[in-house]
Structure formats: C-alpha cells, structure tokens
Amino acid sequence: MSDALDLSGTDSAQAWTLLQQKFAAAAPGEALEILISGDAGGLLREMQKSHWGAFDWAPLEEVSGQGRYWVRKLDKPSQKRRLNEFLTSDHRRCDSVFTTLEEKAAAGDKEGTRLHFQRFERGMHRHFKMEEDLFFPAFEARTGMTRGPTMVMRMEHTTPSSPQSPPNRVVRSPL
Structure with a gap:
C-alpha cells in the first residue's frame, strides 16, 4: 500500500479531484489509504456514483474526527458484483x-x-x-x-x- 493520501485539509471539491486523480493512476488491484477529516460519506457516495463496481473500501480507524480509509481498485470492474x-x-x-x-x-x-x-x-x-x-x-x-x-x-x-x-x-x- 502506498503512502496515505491526506485529504484532511482540503475542501470537498478539492478532495474529490485529488481522490479521482489518485484512483485513476492506481493500477488494478492497488490499494490506497486516504485520510479524511469529518464525515467521509459524501466522498464515498461520489466514488460510488462515478466508479460503481470498480472499488472496495473499508474504514481502518477514526481518531479525533479524522478517518483513515482503505480503497482498492478492483482488477475487473463489474456493474453486477455478487x-x-x-x-x-x-x-x-x-x-x-x-x-x-x-x-x-x-x-x-x-x-x-x-x-x-x-x-x-x-x-x-x-x-x-x-x-x-x-x-x-x-x-x-x-x-x-x-x-x-x-x-x-x-x-x-x-x-x-x-x-x-x-x-x-x-x-x-x-x-
């Protein structure tokens, strides 16, 4: 896993742009760690809208209002994952x-x-x-x-x- 992408000091539009760039550059199967201040729900919903079936994610930890999440680009994106x-x-x-x-x-x-x-x-x-x-x-x-x-x-x-x-x-x- 690469170094964490720290989005904690960015506004939502900038965070989305940075995450999009990092995700696009990731190789299939590559996992990213992202740091987010506050609620990550909006960012994850945006990922689902634009990359449905192309990634997995999981929360790793939350400390003092900052969350660390794992996001993995799937080898083969699928609109109908079982x-x-x-x-x-x-x-x-x-x-x-x-x-x-x-x-x-x-x-x-x-x-x-x-x-x-x-x-x-x-x-x-x-x-x-x-x-x-x-x-x-x-x-x-x-x-x-x-x-x-x-x-x-x-x-x-x-x-x-x-x-x-x-x-x-x-x-x-x-x-």
Missing part, C-alpha cells in the same frame, strides 16, 4: 491486515502491532456484521438451512482468539 465476490475480497483484505500484524508482532514493533491489531479487529467486526446481518439471512431464506454452515460460522465469530498468540502477547504486554 455478494460472495465482495465477501471474498473483504476476507482477503482482513488476511492482508493480519499478515502485517503478524510481521509487526514478530519484529517486536509494539506500536505497529497495536495499530494493525486495531485495524484487524475493526475489520473483522465489520466483516462479521455484514455476514450475520446480510449474507446469512439471505442464504438461510433461500436454502431453508438454519443449522448448517451459517450456524458454524456464527459460532466461529464468537470464538475469541488466543491471548497467547504473538500479536495478542505484544499488544497486551506492559510498556
């Missing part, structure tokens, strides 16, 4: 954050580990919520299966990670 394609892409994003988290923990980088642990935790909660609120009910309504794979996945969503895992040990160790 839910499973989106969830697969989001799984890969979470896996990537977790890989970085493990690397930071293995290197003993406590601050990097904390940052990526928070990003991973936030991303997983968001992902679980999408599955449980959207995907699982749709799957169950269509198949009639309520005690099958969705039940197993719901149980997996409530299983806490081991406090002895390297990332957890680094994050929870005293300074």
Whole structure:
C-alpha cells in the first residue's frame, strides 16, 4: 500500500479531484489509504456514483474526527458484483491486515502491532456484521438451512482468539 493520501485539509471539491486523480493512476488491484477529516460519506457516495463496481473500501480507524480509509481498485470492474465476490475480497483484505500484524508482532514493533491489531479487529467486526446481518439471512431464506454452515460460522465469530498468540502477547504486554 502506498503512502496515505491526506485529504484532511482540503475542501470537498478539492478532495474529490485529488481522490479521482489518485484512483485513476492506481493500477488494478492497488490499494490506497486516504485520510479524511469529518464525515467521509459524501466522498464515498461520489466514488460510488462515478466508479460503481470498480472499488472496495473499508474504514481502518477514526481518531479525533479524522478517518483513515482503505480503497482498492478492483482488477475487473463489474456493474453486477455478487455478494460472495465482495465477501471474498473483504476476507482477503482482513488476511492482508493480519499478515502485517503478524510481521509487526514478530519484529517486536509494539506500536505497529497495536495499530494493525486495531485495524484487524475493526475489520473483522465489520466483516462479521455484514455476514450475520446480510449474507446469512439471505442464504438461510433461500436454502431453508438454519443449522448448517451459517450456524458454524456464527459460532466461529464468537470464538475469541488466543491471548497467547504473538500479536495478542505484544499488544497486551506492559510498556
């Protein structure tokens, strides 16, 4: 991922122009980080209007009214993306954050580990919520299966990670 595109000191028109330029220059599959002050909703709605089916996005963190977002240009834009394609892409994003988290923990980088642990935790909660609120009910309504794979996945969503895992040990160790 490249350096963050800081849009926090710009008005909405300038922010939109800068994001458009950065997105146009991005290679397919490339992920961008953007920093935005205040509500990012307007900017993301503009992206959806002009680039529907061409990108994924996720919130990474919010601190003192400033948000950091992940935006990835899709390899193949599609006007009709299926839910499973989106969830697969989001799984890969979470896996990537977790890989970085493990690397930071293995290197003993406590601050990097904390940052990526928070990003991973936030991303997983968001992902679980999408599955449980959207995907699982749709799957169950269509198949009639309520005690099958969705039940197993719901149980997996409530299983806490081991406090002895390297990332957890680094994050929870005293300074």
